[in-house]
Structure formats: C-alpha cells, structure tokens
Amino acid sequence: MKSLLAALLMTATPALALDLGAMSDSEKEAFGAAVREYLMENPEVMIEAMNALEQRRMAEETKNDAAMIAQLQDEIYNDGNSYVGGNPDGDITVVEFIDYRCGVCRQVFPHVEEVVANDENVRVIFKDYPILGEESELASRFAIAVKQAEGNEAYKKVHDHFYTMRGNVSEDSLRATAEEMGFDADAIMTAMNSDAVNEVLAANAQLAQQLQISGTPSFIIGDTLLRGMPQTGIVPVIEQARQAQEG
Structure with missing residues (x-):
C-alpha cells in the first residue's frame, strides 16, 4: 500500500x-x-x-x-427562591432545571428521588424552567406560588404531584389541587400571576440562557453541566464531583 x-x-x-x-x-x-x-x-x-x-x-x-x-455560583446555588431538599449541608449539590410537562423529566423523576434517598450527602435544588407551553407555565407558577406561601415541604408535595398526575393542567385542576392539599386556593391562584412569581421565572430563564440550557431536564453537578440525562444516570457524575473535591 x-x-x-x-x-x-x-x-x-x-x-x-x-x-x-x-x-x-x-x-x-x-x-x-x-x-x-x-x-x-x-x-x-x-x-x-x-x-x-x-x-x-x-x-x-x-x-x-x-x-x-x-x-454564576450565587444564582445557581443561593438565589433564595428555589426549592432546596435532601441534605442542606451535603457535600454535593444536584441542581435540576425542570418542566413538569416534560416527558423525560417525568421519567427521570424516580431516579432523582432514589439518588437523594440513598445518598445522605446530596443536596438537591430545583429550578422551574417551563418551556413547553401554557400548561408547563401554569404548573410552574402554581408550584412557585405554593412555595412562597407555604414553604419547601409544600412545594415538594406539589412537585411530586405534577410528576405523577394524569390529565391536563388548567386553572380548574390547579384550584382543585390547592383545595385537596389544604392550601388557600384563592390566595395561591391570585399569587400565580404576582410580581414575585414573575421574578423567579424570569431569573431562572435568564440563568438558563447564560448557561446555554435550552432543554429539560438539565443538571449542574459540581463543575459539570449535563444537558439531558446520561444513560448511566447521575450517580457516576456525583462520584466524579466528590473525587474532584477530595483531590
């Protein structure tokens, strides 16, 4: 040759x-x-x-x-608006940009829950990033309004509900959800369009744009940005981030 x-x-x-x-x-x-x-x-x-x-x-x-x-450390980890769960003092933080009407987010939901349940040193932060239409935005506005009025635990209850619910998201279905969960339905429905909720959504959208995130789910783990869910899940990325911290 x-x-x-x-x-x-x-x-x-x-x-x-x-x-x-x-x-x-x-x-x-x-x-x-x-x-x-x-x-x-x-x-x-x-x-x-x-x-x-x-x-x-x-x-x-x-x-x-x-x-x-x-x-963008402060905007990512310390915005004062996002849900914080898992271990607040965990050595690794998993940040997830979510859309409640995203099919992949729904598939990923049990995996994220399992990771947080099995790893006592993981802190998790959810950033509402509704990009799939009116129902996505309604769900996120409702969840943020609930968090602002009722706190972290109430937000998580709503978060889990949206990922497991069947049917469409509408103002009527959200009002029914608020009543079933024991919230002040009138107050929540009014707060959904408040400046406070608008500011959270605008800040999350701006952060996503700065990070060049255009889809959900997207994750930040350590100094790694995942635009989507790896086939092997997020556990290997968490371990890699731990090793980087220890090294």
Whole structure:
C-alpha cells in the first residue's frame, strides 16, 4: 500500500511537501489525488479524525461550562427562591432545571428521588424552567406560588404531584389541587400571576440562557453541566464531583 508520505515525496520537493501555498497547480493536484487515494484505502482514518474532533469539541464545551458555573455560583446555588431538599449541608449539590410537562423529566423523576434517598450527602435544588407551553407555565407558577406561601415541604408535595398526575393542567385542576392539599386556593391562584412569581421565572430563564440550557431536564453537578440525562444516570457524575473535591 502506498502511504501518504510516499506519495508526497514522489510529487513534491521535500522542503515544500506540506506547504500548499508553495505548491504548483500540478503538485496540488497530485497531493489531492494522493490524499484521496489514502482515505479511500483507509476510511477508518476519517472516523478517527471525526472522533478526535468531537472529543476536542466536548472538552472545550466542558471547560466553558465549568467557567460559566464558577461565574454564576450565587444564582445557581443561593438565589433564595428555589426549592432546596435532601441534605442542606451535603457535600454535593444536584441542581435540576425542570418542566413538569416534560416527558423525560417525568421519567427521570424516580431516579432523582432514589439518588437523594440513598445518598445522605446530596443536596438537591430545583429550578422551574417551563418551556413547553401554557400548561408547563401554569404548573410552574402554581408550584412557585405554593412555595412562597407555604414553604419547601409544600412545594415538594406539589412537585411530586405534577410528576405523577394524569390529565391536563388548567386553572380548574390547579384550584382543585390547592383545595385537596389544604392550601388557600384563592390566595395561591391570585399569587400565580404576582410580581414575585414573575421574578423567579424570569431569573431562572435568564440563568438558563447564560448557561446555554435550552432543554429539560438539565443538571449542574459540581463543575459539570449535563444537558439531558446520561444513560448511566447521575450517580457516576456525583462520584466524579466528590473525587474532584477530595483531590
């Protein structure tokens, strides 16, 4: 098999072999033909090159994500508005951007619950990020209004309800939910459109934009941003974040 190097040596002077600008038209043509021949005979080289390019892109993206997370620490972890669960003093915080009408979020819900239940050193923060239409926004507004009026535990009760409920989200169904859970339904329904709720949603949307998050679920664990749920779940990422802290 004729190697690319051999072809280059045959068609160009050694000093200018890789300087395309210094090649004559005939040398460029011969060079292109040699490269094409080599790639046709060794197609795996293209796959290797594409994989290397993708790895380089992912490494750069990871580096950029870590820098953004470092710059937005307060907005991510200490906004004073988001639900905080698990161990408030845990060594690792899992931040999840959620949309209650997101099918993948519903699938991920039991996994996140299991992680928090099984790991006593995990703190979890939920960021309401309704992006899938009117029902998504109604659900998030209701959940935020409940948290502001009734606190963390009430929010979690609503959070779990939305991920397991059947049927559509409407003002009537939300009022019924408020009454069933023992909340002041009139107050909650009014608060859903308050400035306080608007500010939380606007802040979450701005944070998502800054982090280049366009879908749910998305997670922040340590200095890693996950746009979606890995096939292996979030436990390996949590362990990796712990090792990074210890190292």
